[in-house]
Amino acid sequence: MTHLPARRLLLVHAHPDDESINNGATMAKYAAEGAQVTLVTCTRGEEGEVIPPSLAHLAPDREDQLGPYRVGELAAAMKELGVTDHRFLGGSGRYRDSGMMGAEQNRRPGAFWSADVDEAAAHLVEVVRQVRPQVLVTYDPHGGYGHPDHIQAHRVAMRAFDLAAERAYRRDLGAPHEIAKVYWNRVPRAYAEEGFARLRDAGVFAKSAAPEDVPGLTADETLITAEIDGAAYAGRKTAAMRAHATQIAVEGGFFALSNDLGQPVLTTEHYQLARGGSGAPAGERERDLFAGVAA
Numbered sequence: 001m002t003h004l005p006a007r008r009l010l011l012v013h014a015h016p017d018d019e020s021i022n023n024g025a026t027m028a029k030y031a032a033e034g035a036q037v038t039l040v041t042c043t044r045g046e047e048g049e050v051i052p053p054s055l056a057h058l059a060p061d062r063e064d065q066l067g068p069y070r071v072g073e074l075a076a077a078m079k080e081l082g083v084t085d086h087r088f089l090g091g092s093g094r095y096r097d098s099g100m101m102g103a104e105q106n107r108r109p110g111a112f113w114s115a116d117v118d119e120a121a122a123h124l125v126e127v128v129r130q131v132r133p134q135v136l137v138t139y140d141p142h143g144g145y146g147h148p149d150h151i152q153a154h155r156v157a158m159r160a161f162d163l164a165a166e167r168a169y170r171r172d173l174g175a176p177h178e179i180a181k182v183y184w185n186r187v188p189r190a191y192a193e194e195g196f197a198r199l200r201d202a203g204v205f206a207k208s209a210a211p212e213d214v215p216g217l218t219a220d221e222t223l224i225t226a227e228i229d230g231a232a233y234a235g236r237k238t239a240a241m242r243a244h245a246t247q248i249a250v251e252g253g254f255f256a257l258s259n260d261l262g263q264p265v266l267t268t269e270h271y272q273l274a275r276g277g278s279g280a281p282a283g284e285r286e287r288d289l290f291a292g293v294a295a
């Protein structure tokens with residue numbers, strides 16, 4: 001086996017841009033500290049809405065070239081975060097964006113939502129057994145906010161977590177590997193509300209989204225077991241989000257998706273320990289996702 005950095009973090013996301021919005025500061029921090037940061041994105045985000053009018057021709061109901069374009073945006077975002085290892089699940093274009101829940105695209109051939117979970121997980125097992133991460137980050141079972149590709153990304157990530165460790169499973173995909181800790185993305189409601197208050201004071205977007213629109217939002221602070229203070233990486237996170245220009249409009253410390261509703265860029269990133277680890281003592285939070293992990 002080739003030499004691996006001591007600390008290895010794997011993130012599994014649904015579309016290009018999700019990684020920067022949810023984990024941009026965390027990814028930049030660990031990359032800067034010399035950890036191996038690997039991003040697996042499950043689809044190319046073909047069904048996204050296009051913000052810049054000059055790029056409207058890429059849309060799925062026109063040229064349907066948004067997916068390949070977003071591959072370039074993702075690469076630019078990863079440059080901003082200092083992340084060199086980013087891949088698409090099963091290869092670029094293997095799974096297609098399924099659109100919003102209930103859309104007819106959900107059942108389109110190749111749509112990630114209609115993919116067989118075990119088959120999709122096998123692609124991820126191959127990455128896990130190669131990269132051998134101690135820490136996996138993905139969404140909660142609701143996918144943070146109910147988008148079918150986010151729910152499916154959760155299912156595939158959790159299935160791959162189990163299968164990668166199984167001794168008898170697909171030895172052709174590499175030697176078994178047990179990931180020490182799995183975290184789900186979370187945002188504490190009180191922290192999101194502070195951000196929306198700042199947005200109101202700044203008055204940069206005409207209309208504001210609601211805290212309920214923030215993926216992973218929870219009012220239950222006991223679910224949140226780890227937080228990464230990304231203040232030092234706020235600039236990198238914001239730059240990475242700006243690189244996803246078809247999807248995100250950034251104004252200072254705020255942004256809007258294609259609905260043009262303002263949201264705060266959240267630079268402290270919060271997590272729920274879902275598997276493994278012993279977590280922080282009651283009432284405290286871990287400040288390092290690798291806490292307690294042997295190299």
Ligand SMILES: [Zn+2]
Pocket residue numbers: 014015018147150
């Ligand atoms: Zn997404």
